[in-house]
Amino acid sequence: MHVEEKLTAETFPEQPEKATLEGKNKFIGFWVFLGGETVLFATLFATFLALRDSTAGGASTQELFDIKLVFVATMLLLTSSLTSVYAIYHMKNFQFGKMQFWFGVTVLLGLAFLILEIYEFNHYMHEFEFKLTSSALGSAFYTLVGTHGAHVAFGLLWITTLMIRNAKRGLNLYNAPKYYVASLYWHFIDVVWVFIFTVVYLMGMVG
Amino acid sequence: MVSENSRNPKVDLAFRRKKNAEEMKHQVVSFALMIFLTIVAFITVGYDGIDEWLKVPFIVLLACIQVIFQLYYFMHMNHKGHEGPQFFIWSGIFVTFLTVLAFMTIVWW
Numbered sequence: 001m002h003v004e005e006k007l008t009a010e011t012f013p014e015q016p017e018k019a020t021l022e023g024k025n026k027f028i029g030f031w032v033f034l035g036g037e038t039v040l041f042a043t044l045f046a047t048f049l050a051l052r053d054s055t056a057g058g059a060s061t062q063e064l065f066d067i068k069l070v071f072v073a074t075m076l077l078l079t080s081s082l083t084s085v086y087a088i089y090h091m092k093n094f095q096f097g098k099m100q101f102w103f104g105v106t107v108l109l110g111l112a113f114l115i116l117e118i119y120e121f122n123h124y125m126h127e128f129e130f131k132l133t134s135s136a137l138g139s140a141f142y143t144l145v146g147t148h149g150a151h152v153a154f155g156l157l158w159i160t161t162l163m164i165r166n167a168k169r170g171l172n173l174y175n176a177p178k179y180y181v182a183s184l185y186w187h188f189i190d191v192v193w194v195f196i197f198t199v200v201y202l203m204g205m206v207g
Numbered sequence: 208m209v210s211e212n213s214r215n216p217k218v219d220l221a222f223r224r225k226k227n228a229e230e231m232k233h234q235v236v237s238f239a240l241m242i243f244l245t246i247v248a249f250i251t252v253g254y255d256g257i258d259e260w261l262k263v264p265f266i267v268l269l270a271c272i273q274v275i276f277q278l279y280y281f282m283h284m285n286h287k288g289h290e291g292p293q294f295f296i297w298s299g300i301f302v303t304f305l306t307v308l309a310f311m312t313i314v315w316w
Binding site: 010 | 235245262273274278299307
């Protein structure tokens with residue numbers, strides 16, 4: 001199959017993300033990248049786990065964390081993972097409008113998550129004087145959770161750009177791998193968050 | 208590609224859409240399970256009926272199960288042609304295990 005081929009629902013391949021050589025390369029290359037991202041987050045998690053009790057006399061995780069806020073944030077991100085599955089489902093059915101809609105919902109949920117995180121950081125800094133430089137815990141916490149938040153922000157920009165750029169083009173074999181890979185990235189962000197809410201927040205509340 | 212083997216692309220499309228819809232159903236089921244595991248983890252933390260020392264390994268186990276769902280269903284690692292992704296992700300997980308183990312045993316202050 002060729003990148004510029006005009007396609008209909010009938011001729012659209014079963015796996016549009018891997019129908020061209022470019023798509024195949026994007027697919028495998030992106031998984032290499034995700035393997036690397038796993039290692040990046042591994043170092044940040046390991047640092048956090050080693051230093052999570054080093055408060056230097058400042059606020060501890062038990063004092064800081066609010067279970068309700070973390071729960072709402074988790075639900076937002078988890079749901080956004082499902083909505084991007086819906087988007088890819090519609091992509092495979094060659095339903096461009098529906099795909100764009102569900103990616104749009106994903107972006108809105110991601111944005112809500114990000115706003116909540118900014119509120120949370122702001123709250124810690126002003127209510128508890130808990131900053132990046134306060135303690136080893138502070139450095140480890142903001143670097144780990146902040147790197148994840150930066151990934152969310154980048155993902156939002158990425159998906160939004162794809163949606164705007166291709167709004168009038170429709171779906172083809174050139175942009176299908178791009179959408180597919182963006183959705184993989186979004187799921188990966190959720191994978192990391194599962195460990196953040198467990199290792200940082202829930203374990204931080206247990207003590 | 209299925210469309211090249213079939214004589215009638217319209218029938219073919221109907222079949223593929225049905226197959227996709229079925230897969231989507233599995234995705235929704237795994238989403239429900241993920242929500243359930245998350246809620247269980249949050250309840251565990253505040254629940255007094257479980258010994259404190261048991262809570263951490265239990266919620267970490269729940270997180271691992273949830274991530275397996277995320278990787279194999281949402282990210283389609285259960286599909287054919289994912290040998291490369293499996294290799295890269297499991298290598299990453301192996302390095303993660305080593306890194307966390309090393310930091311937790313070597314760093315003491």
